[in-house]
Amino acid sequence: MIREKVKAFAKVNIGLKVGEKRSDGYHNIDSYFLRIPFFDELTLSLEEGEYRVEIKGNEGYLEKGKTDIMEKAARLYSERTGKRFSLSIDIDKHIPEKAGLGGGSSDAAAVLLFLNKYFKSLNRDELILLSQSVGADVPFFVSEEKLARVNGIGEIVIPLIYDLPYKYISLFRAQGSGVSTKEAYEKLDDRNIMYSPLPPLSFPLKRDSFPNDFELLEGTDMLKTISSLSSDGDYASLSGSGSVWFVLSREQINTNIKEFIGSKEIM
Numbered sequence: 001m002i003r004e005k006v007k008a009f010a011k012v013n014i015g016l017k018v019g020e021k022r023s024d025g026y027h028n029i030d031s032y033f034l035r036i037p038f039f040d041e042l043t044l045s046l047e048e049g050e051y052r053v054e055i056k057g058n059e060g061y062l063e064k065g066k067t068d069i070m071e072k073a074a075r076l077y078s079e080r081t082g083k084r085f086s087l088s089i090d091i092d093k094h095i096p097e098k099a100g101l102g103g104g105s106s107d108a109a110a111v112l113l114f115l116n117k118y119f120k121s122l123n124r125d126e127l128i129l130l131s132q133s134v135g136a137d138v139p140f141f142v143s144e145e146k147l148a149r150v151n152g153i154g155e156i157v158i159p160l161i162y163d164l165p166y167k168y169i170s171l172f173r174a175q176g177s178g179v180s181t182k183e184a185y186e187k188l189d190d191r192n193i194m195y196s197p198l199p200p201l202s203f204p205l206k207r208d209s210f211p212n213d214f215e216l217l218e219g220t221d222m223l224k225t226i227s228s229l230s231s232d233g234d235y236a237s238l239s240g241s242g243s244v245w246f247v248l249s250r251e252q253i254n255t256n257i258k259e260f261i262g263s264k265e266i267m
Helices: 069-081 103-119 124-131 138-143 181-191 221-227
Strands: 002-021 027-048 052-056 085-092 147-151 156-160 168-173 235-238 244-249 260-265
Touching (some): 002 103, 002 138, 002 181, 002 244, 027 168, 069 103, 069 124, 138 147
Antiparallel strands (some): 027 085, 147 156, 168 244
16 A cells, blocks of 8 residues: 655635636636645555545535545546556645635645656646646646646646745635635626736736736725735735635734734745
8 A cells, every 4th residue: 555645735826817708618817826835734545456535534625415626636547547546535624615725626636646656657748638627726736836827727837937035925814604716707707807918927016917806806805904914015915716815925924813824934
C-alpha cells in the first residue's frame, strides 16, 4: 500500500472578468490566479486492484446526492489510463466551502497528482487536459503554478512569475452560508455585464483596473470593513464568486473582527 499526506492549496483571483454564457453552459473568463498558503490536508492510501474509492471527512460539506469531485477525478483518471486501484481519501478541510477559493478543485487536483505520481501514465500536458473534464479551476491546481493568467473556462493556464511586493495575504468571510457558483453566474448573466480583458499585472494593483465582476452582486459593506484595516497601496478584492474577500499587503494584518479568517505570508 502507498500512503501519502499532501496539502491542497487554495487560490484567490486578482481580477475576474466574465464573458457571456457559452453554448455549453460555461463562461469564458480572464483572471489572474494566485496560490495562497491556506490549504486542505489529504491523506491518500492506494493499492492496485479492483477499482474502489472511499472518502472520509467530507460529510459536512458534500451536498446530499452529489458525487464528490475527488471521486470524479479518480474515476476519470482510471478510465483515461486503464488503471484499476483502491483509493482511500481522508480529508481534513480547512478551506471554507462556497468561498471562491477553489478548495474543491484543489482537492481534486491533489488526487490527480497523487495518482499520476504513482502510475506515471500521463505527461504534464495530458494530465492538465484530463483535469479540464473534472472542473473549471482544476487545471490551474494541476499545473502547480504559483501565479498564472487563466483564460477560457479555466483550461488555459499561462504561468507568470510573482514579482509583486505584497508579502501577506489576509482572508475575510462575509457573513452567511456561502455563495453557490452556479447561482452567482446566473445572477451575473441577468446583469448583462460588458466584458473586457484585464491589463498586465503591475504594481500597485488598482481596483478599477483589476475588478471582480462578482463584486457587483456582493455590495460594499465587506469591502468597507477590510479597507479600513488595510493601508494605501494594498489590494482588496472578492475571490471568485465569493464569499471570501482578501487583502494583499506589505504588512501583516491582525484583527479580532468576526469576519477575519487569518493572515499568512505569501509562499
